[in-house]
Amino acid sequence: MWDFIVERRDDIIFNTYQHASLVAQAVLLATVIAVLLAVVVVRVPALAGVANVVSAIGLTLPAFALIGLLLPLTSIGVVTGFVAVTFYAILPILRNAVVGLQQVDETLLESARGMGMGQLASLWRVRIPLAWPVILAGIRTSTQMSMGIAAIAAYVKGPGLGDYIFAGLVRIGGANAVNYAVVGTVGIILVALVADALLLLLGRASISKGIRAA
């Protein structure tokens, strides 16, 4: 096992980086999309129920099925993986962002308006910062989930450590099969744990001391 890792370390590092980078970019895009959607949903209360249903149905859709649905549109390769991961990553963030934005005290918003803050300023300086801890919790869930979906996307040549798992699968019974699968699986677990730790740190840095849980 050790020899296997040492021998292929450049490739492993490259795939680890690819995996992390795919998830990071997808989650970043998903955050932007989800928060924008949540802002719209919160402004039009009738949409809140719709958002809930869409989000629940979306999360029910198996990842492998979404990949099957996407392939005719995006063909084999990175794009399919990226779109699939982004799609799933949006859902938990959207759900949390809607709850978080709704939770902001009405009187604070009126007070912002009363001081002459415009809608955008009030959103950016009051509503989003106050909802941020809840949004960030959604981002953590999304990131965890995205790690596994990125692994499945490797089946259609999405980049990353999933390649190692499928390399192990096709070699079953042969040399190095276990090594491939273990490196892929454990590698993804490690990337996931590091990402979660980084998000926790981001939380400490970005959540105002005034609203952070003690």
Add this chain to the structure above:
Amino acid sequence: MSTDLSKTPDTTTGTTTEASISGAEIVLDEVVKQYPGQKVPAVQSLSLTIPAGEIVMFIGPSGCGKTTSLKMINRLIEPTSGTIRIGGDDVAKQSDNELRRQIGYVIQGGSLFPHMTVAKNIAIVPKMLGWKRQRIDERIDELLDLVSLDPGKYRDRYPRELSGGQQQRVGVARGLAADPPVILMDEPFGAVDPITRQRLQDELLSIQRELRKTIVCVTHDIDEAVKLGDRILILQEGAKIAQYDSPEVVLGAPANEFVEDFVGSGSSLKQLSLTRVRDVDLIHPTTATVGESVAEVKRRAEANGDTSVIILDQRGRPRGWPWLRQLKGDTVVEPTEDLVDVDLASTLNDALDTMLSSSHGGAIVTGDRDQYVGVVNFDAVTDHIRAIEEKARD
């Protein structure tokens, strides 16, 4: 005060310091607010002149439209018809956000943004107005000092690290931040305990003596209205004016049965709410300044026949009221007790409350910026009641 207001009686009960008026006159002209789907307008044609530099209290039963009327002034609620002018300018002709930046807005509990420090909360409007950083910083310290919070200690705190009363003080500071001529307050002191409320009211009066803003304040507490208001606007359902006059007139000569019911029946005790501490004779017991020799202070007190002394800090603010036997050591140290005092503008009613909870049978009186002025005692109150009764008998 401009002459066209002379039809309303002059109500200022002889302010101690005559600062120049920095407020602006507000005129409401046949203002109507009708909500869609409602048969009867929430506000039916309200016309009103709020003189520059005065505090006007809006009061009335639930649903009378007082809050709606207040919020139409800064266009948080848009009137259906009618005009509102501040300092002669029609508010409808200005951009709503820019208008609101020129009008202070203070609501219950302070409504501070929990994710911003005290300094950032106060800086919001000045920042939007594009003030320079240094000017904002100076302004924050100035305002915190004005609302009796030590800037060094409080500017970087978050709202949750403050008591309710402190949060409310910061709320007032935030409303004053850009030095607006007009300040709107919506039940500003509704969320704090009675003692803190009394203190905050006193502070507001003392701030107002210095600044002379135009303050419009909604309240549901008639005592608060009497205490703070230069004028009281009593509204009936539909924001119909039941009476708009000075507290003395509202209490002494209610315009109709509605007002009478609303303010409660008159009695000599009630009259205590009309008299300010500054209108009665104060006594002047022995005082001591922090750092003085204890022996010297004791000698002075005994010469005066006092068994207790009032301790002032270097800036002349009262800090404690110990008995002589409690003075220990060589020099007078700053006491740590939580001293409750009353403002010159407090009502005798408040003063009596404070006296009753004091073991000295009196209440320390302070003026501008918390400066010590003297002590009001039970004798002053009973003398005053006697005078009123004699007057009533004549």
Add this chain to the structure above:
Amino acid sequence: MTDLADPPQETVARHEPLDGPGEAVPERGARSRLDRSTLLMLVVPPILVAIVFAGYVWWRQTADLDGVEQSQLAWDSTWSALWRHVELTLAASALVVVIAVPLGILLTRGRARLLSPLVVGIANIGQAAPAVGLIVLLAMWRGYGFWTAVIALVLYGVLPVLRNTITGLQGVDPTLVEAGRGLGMSNGAVLLKVELPLAVPVIMSGVRTALVLVVGTATLATFVGAGGLGAIIDTGITLYRFRVMVAGAVLVALLALLIEWLGRLLELLTRPKGL
């Protein structure tokens, strides 16, 4: 002094209608039996599934399919793949409940409760493991086949039920437990008559989460020769036949929706009356 005037105590602002559309704040996290979005989630999915499935049948009967597509999407093989998928899901979910609920109960009793943060922590880290990796590794250890897939699905589905069983039981008001004891109930009786019934809603929500995870992950069972609807997608990808892979994906999605809906129904039906 205080009888001066009794001002109306309630604040006006709340009674006055405020203009602007944003004022009707929707119920947040209302735990009433049937709030709006619960109702939507009970009604929308079955209708959606029925419509899309009808569309699929119509397409399958009328589309001009070539020989490979015809054989891959033949009705009898579709049904057997579907049935296999259901078998995998139900077997794994049943095992999950049988394992996770007693384990959760155990971890809230006596000294074992000290272990529960540790176990949940480990399970959380386990959740970060990619499902594909888990299935492939198990296949290497245990060989291809139905039960290998089931074990992987169980490993994956245990966490939500375990976690919710523990939080559900810990969330029971201790005074109620004490009251049960005070009535002379034994530990077992308190568990069965007081604690479990009160924890059921939380546990069942964990079961629904597990069902969704398991039915979705079961699409990967095809990689270890355990069949299921994933096989149709897989064949479509391997042969690069868009129609086959999309057909497989649609069928899996429909099944997943239906299972999720069943989970919701179960959640509602098992909720003790009065909660």
